Amino acid sequence: MKYARYVLDHLKKDLRLEWRSRDSINGMLFFVLLVVVVFAIAFDPASYPTMARQISGGILWVGLLFASMTALNQSWTREQRNQVLEAQRMAPSPASALFVGKALANMIFVLLVEVVLGPIFIVFFNLHVLGNAWLLALILPLGTWALVVNGTFFAALGLRARNRELLLPLILLPLSLPAVLMMVQATSGVITGDLDPIQIRTWITQLAGFDIIYTTVCVLFFETVLNAE
Amino acid sequence: MTAASLDSASKIYGTFAALRNATATFPMGTCTVILGENGAGKSTLLRIVAGLITPSRGTATVFGGAPHKQRRRVAYMSHAPMLYDELTAMENLKYFSKLHRSEGCDCAGSPEMALRAVGLDPTLTRPVGQYSQGMRQRASLARVLQTDPELLLLDEPFSNLDVKSSQHMVELLADFRTWPVAGGSARTIILTTHQASLAEPIADRTITMRQGQIVDTAVRQPA
Numbered sequence: 149m150k151y152a153r154y155v156l157d158h159l160k161k162d163l164r165l166e167w168r169s170r171d172s173i174n175g176m177l178f179f180v181l182l183v184v185v186v187f188a189i190a191f192d193p194a195s196y197p198t199m200a201r202q203i204s205g206g207i208l209w210v211g212l213l214f215a216s217m218t219a220l221n222q223s224w225t226r227e228q229r230n231q232v233l234e235a236q237r238m239a240p241s242p243a244s245a246l247f248v249g250k251a252l253a254n255m256i257f258v259l260l261v262e263v264v265l266g267p268i269f270i271v272f273f274n275l276h277v278l279g280n281a282w283l284l285a286l287i288l289p290l291g292t293w294a295l296v297v298n299g300t301f302f303a304a305l306g307l308r309a310r311n312r313e314l315l316l317p318l319i320l321l322p323l324s325l326p327a328v329l330m331m332v333q334a335t336s337g338v339i340t341g342d343l344d345p346i347q348i349r350t351w352i353t354q355l356a357g358f359d360i361i362y363t364t365v366c367v368l369f370f371e372t373v374l375n376a377e
Numbered sequence: 378m379t380a381a382s383l384d385s386a387s388k389i390y391g392t393f394a395a396l397r398n399a400t401a402t403f404p405m406g407t408c409t410v411i412l413g414e415n416g417a418g419k420s421t422l423l424r425i426v427a428g429l430i431t432p433s434r435g436t437a438t439v440f441g442g443a444p445h446k447q448r449r450r451v452a453y454m455s456h457a458p459m460l461y462d463e464l465t466a467m468e469n470l471k472y473f474s475k476l477h478r479s480e481g482c483d484c485a486g487s488p489e490m491a492l493r494a495v496g497l498d499p500t501l502t503r504p505v506g507q508y509s510q511g512m513r514q515r516a517s518l519a520r521v522l523q524t525d526p527e528l529l530l531l532d533e534p535f536s537n538l539d540v541k542s543s544q545h546m547v548e549l550l551a552d553f554r555t556w557p558v559a560g561g562s563a564r565t566i567i568l569t570t571h572q573a574s575l576a577e578p579i580a581d582r583t584i585t586m587r588q589g590q591i592v593d594t595a596v597r598q599p600a
Contacts, residue, residue, distance in 0.1 A: 152592050154475075154476065155441070157472065157476065161461075161464075161472050162458060164463075164464065164468070165461060165463050165464070167546070168463040168464075168504070169463055207392070226461065226463075228464060229461075230457050230458045230459055230460055230461070230462065231458075232459050232460065232461055233427060233452075235459040235473060236453070236476075238427065238428075238429070238448060239448065239473065239476035239477060240448035240449045240476070240477060241476040296413060317526075366577075375445075376429070
């Protein structure tokens, strides 16, 4: 219960910081909108609706993956400014609560971007979902958590590195590949209606498993990462 | 009784020794001023006592244990403000006070008191990023005072402050030492500065450092 209060304190602080600066959300939103527009022009989805349906899941998640990386580094830069991170390290509250709070804040930012992006994506790719659309309500949060939990952790890992902007994609992209595969397969399966619900549920279950494993590992190792010299 | 001690502590970064074979004890209830020029190793020594870095060789103990295990009893103020630029001083202090909360104590009210003690208005709505350097330094001091520490570590607290503000800070630190501590122990201050005259009124002991080494330790006789 006490741990949850610490997580909530960190989460509220990160939401307030973002509300005041709007650095992360604005950056992500413009980036992902550009990706959608560029791909929509390149593939001409109105003329090839079947192909558009098949590739839209991949474009959506790759766009979100790259966009979230811009926000993930930003979230730790705030902690480094004025050496606030040292004050965090001196606090007696559990270090992992800081990580969980920040990952939840990043998740909320990416979900907000998805809410804005969703209708635009549907219009630009001329999409009509042929499968069970309600399954997207499971796939999107699970997929987003898979991106932000690893991203938040590895952005913290690169805090003391000179080339941290380069380091994050180098570590995050290969590690996120299994999750990206699961998200894209499940999302494309829902949009195209090609996969039967059991197959889609299998992808969703695996994605949930990925989330549980990586969240546990990140929470366990975060204090070591935070206090590394 | 010893609040903190270093036993042959060294800190080496690559081929550079920031701290060399430092041995010192900081008795409970005293104010120790560490003097030395830039690069003398003062901040490194303080960061080791704070538990922010570990010595490459030798040991450091705080209240008889490892420094990083004493977070609730120790507060550290660096020359950077250690506050979020986007939040007001009050929001910053409330946030950090919540991170220091313990069972049965939410430290309610202490952020306001701490801000008033350092001469800042708790109702100020400007974010810390818009404060002057001196105001930031005072807000930073309020951040550490509100946690009610038994061992207060201050790294160059007078930098960015004018003479009047520095004198006010010294008076405040002298007052802080008289605050009662739960359990009956006394408050200890370790302070680094290169402006010896400013810290003189509260110094019980001085340690002089040069090129990573402690070259002199002096106990000030009461007047």
